[in-house]
Amino acid sequence: MHAVRTDPDPARRSDASRRAILSTAFDLVGEAGYAGLSIEGIAARAGVGKQTVYRWWPSKGAVLFDAFLMLSEDSGGSPALPDTGDLEADLVAVLRATVDELNDPRYDEPMRALNTEIAHDPDLARAYTERLERPMRELKKDRLRSAQRAGELSADLDPDVAVDLIWGPLLNRWMLRGGELTGDYAERVVVAALDGLRPRGGAAD
Amino acid sequence: MHAVRTDPDPARRSDASRRAILSTAFDLVGEAGYAGLSIEGIAARAGVGKQTVYRWWPSKGAVLFDAFLMLSEDSGGSPALPDTGDLEADLVAVLRATVDELNDPRYDEPMRALNTEIAHDPDLARAYTERLERPMRELKKDRLRSAQRAGELSADLDPDVAVDLIWGPLLNRWMLRGGELTGDYAERVVVAALDGLRPRGGAAD
Known part of the structure; x- marks a missing residue:
């Protein structure tokens, strides 16, 4: 619950941020289309700074790709x-x-x-x-x-x-x-x- | 021969501009990729005003589509x-x-x-x-x-x-x-x- 903010373990906290960013990207593209997707928009909705997103992914395409990977891994491949x-x-x-x-x-x-x-x-x-x-x-x-x-x-x-x-x-x-x-x-x-x-x-x- | 500038027939002159814009769009996308294509870039290279392009086409996608149509028509379908x-x-x-x-x-x-x-x-x-x-x-x-x-x-x-x-x-x-x-x-x-x-x-x- 609110793991992004309160989990004391930095690795787990960072993983929670990462997952929040990825599912946000997936949702946003479904709502606004790919043209309407931006790193700024993802960061705002996921409640993280823009630099946090850029630290992990060079582009919105890379975020979306990892979102698909996460989806695939979560369902056991x-x-x-x-x-x-x-x-x-x-x-x-x-x-x-x-x-x-x-x-x-x-x-x-x-x-x-x-x-x-x-x-x-x-x-x-x-x-x-x-x-x-x-x-x-x-x-x-x-x-x-x-x-x-x-x-x-x-x-x-x-x-x-x-x-x-x-x-x-x-x-x-x-x-x-x-x-x-x-x-x-x-x-x-x-x-x-x-x-x-x-x-x-x-x-x- | 410089048909865009000197042809006295407005319909033919306009057709020459149209063709110049379309082949420019096709060339530019091959050089710079679609992300690098812009109405401004097409207008500048084709030697026409940006408004001329917008008068005929609502978007760069529409220009490119007509460029393919022209290519197809020029080769007799x-x-x-x-x-x-x-x-x-x-x-x-x-x-x-x-x-x-x-x-x-x-x-x-x-x-x-x-x-x-x-x-x-x-x-x-x-x-x-x-x-x-x-x-x-x-x-x-x-x-x-x-x-x-x-x-x-x-x-x-x-x-x-x-x-x-x-x-x-x-x-x-x-x-x-x-x-x-x-x-x-x-x-x-x-x-x-x-x-x-x-x-x-x-x-x-």
Whole structure:
């Protein structure tokens, strides 16, 4: 309770300030958009001095990135993908949940902000890839490898291309607002990625 | 020849100013990045008053969008996709050319800027979809329909999902800097999209 002000342990007090700053940044970007986010605004709302924020982060993009890291760590990191033995059903469930998250205003604006920072900042993109994207990608690839072992996916598949094929269309449509983002769309993408665009079976090759 | 200053026809003079502003905006964003682009900077370099720019465009995002429109119109609009009768070869050629364009510093930064503006501005996204994305998408779908008629693609294909499956992974990897963008990657995506991730043929189905 009021740990920022009263905790006698400086390390714990500093950690509490850090967490207060990060969740404030996340909330503010959801309310005011990324253009309306500023180090001054974060400091004022979190009840710390501007210099405290600058001591830990060089830019508002860096604050937001750490806010996402904290969110991910607080939830125990990304969970493994479901593995019921039915890859198509599992992927549809995962992508439908992603659609719900991307359509949730609390997440849409912060994620959009992080993604556009990444698009313009190669250093942030590297940090994002190493600390958030790659761990999630490994979990996706684990699920695909399990499906490969079960004979549900081609043995000679490139798992990175497979991940891009399943998740890329959805993320691209969301980011560029190229069309409605629905669970049904996610399902059609999964089916198309698994079956491919060429005719299957029969005499038609 | 100094058309901006000496052409006696006001409509043509105004068109020349407009074109000068648009190509200046495109050049400036390539040199200084989108963050470094300003209406003032565009006006100074194009040799017009700031109010001239504001009279035609409400924001630097709107200028950049019109610069892309001009570029597209000057090249006679987007060309139809090649149709040699071999869909896979045609798509690989098109996507390899896209990779070259996305890796070209003259285009990378302006396109990145336009795409991040779209990500944050629903009105601009709508204009982009209607005037640039949809016409290009129709050309892609024309090529896919031709392949459907030739039996190269499934008859019950959703052409919009197919376009997203072929182009989405590449654009997403470029935008989020998720990995190296090479012609070989583009080719692997095309093959995976056409064949699908499940095993084909044989008893394994």
